[in-house]
Amino acid sequence: MKFLVINGPNLNLLGLREPDIYGNQSFEALERFIRESCEKEEVDCTLFQHNHEGAIVDEIQKAYGVYDGIIINPAAYTHTSVAILDALKAVAIPTVEVHLSDISAREPFRNHSYVSLAAIQTIKGKGFEGYREGITVLKKYLLERK
Numbered sequence: 762m763k764f765l766v767i768n769g770p771n772l773n774l775l776g777l778r779e780p781d782i783y784g785n786q787s788f789e790a791l792e793r794f795i796r797e798s799c800e801k802e803e804v805d806c807t808l809f810q811h812n813h814e815g816a817i818v819d820e821i822q823k824a825y826g827v828y829d830g831i832i833i834n835p836a837a838y839t840h841t842s843v844a845i846l847d848a849l850k851a852v853a854i855p856t857v858e859v860h861l862s863d864i865s866a867r868e869p870f871r872n873h874s875y876v877s878l879a880a881i882q883t884i885k886g887k888g889f890e891g892y893r894e895g896i897t898v899l900k901k902y903l904l905e906r907k
């Protein structure tokens with residue numbers, strides 16, 4: 762089983778960025794955590810981070826026929842990007858949306874997610890652990906679908 766894990770803009774600044782919201786751990790620590798979680802679940806995973814919307818759209822398009830599932834934290838594009846939503850719908854690869862913080866308990870503009878319209882589940886407010894849960898949920902979904 763092959764998963765593509767996508768992290769959007771500014772997540773590369775974890776540790777430095779608003780630690781009261783996102784914690785003190787670095788992005789490298791998050792990537793390690795994701796790799797370890799995938800290994801435990803015996804899932805093959807590729808990690809991709811980009812700050813540009815179009816680069817994320819390109820990566821989703823390239824995922825067609827290559828990956829069984831996508832885990833995505835679209836970061837700020839969650840709340841603005843019809844392009845990322847459309848790309849996910851176009852490739853129709855089962856997707857789980859993850860947010861470190863609880864986007865429903867923050868500023869009103871973070872309450873709405875375009876990406877959730879293409880996701881089988883949205884996990885929010887669980888920090889790094891949300892990615893582990895996302896990997897487990899996606900694996901279970903794919904196994905049950907077969």
Ligand code: DQA
Binds near residue numbers: 771834836839862864
């Ligand atoms: C985020 C929440 C978004 O609102 C924000 O723009 C981010 C990170 C999260 O993981 O909590 O960059 O997706």
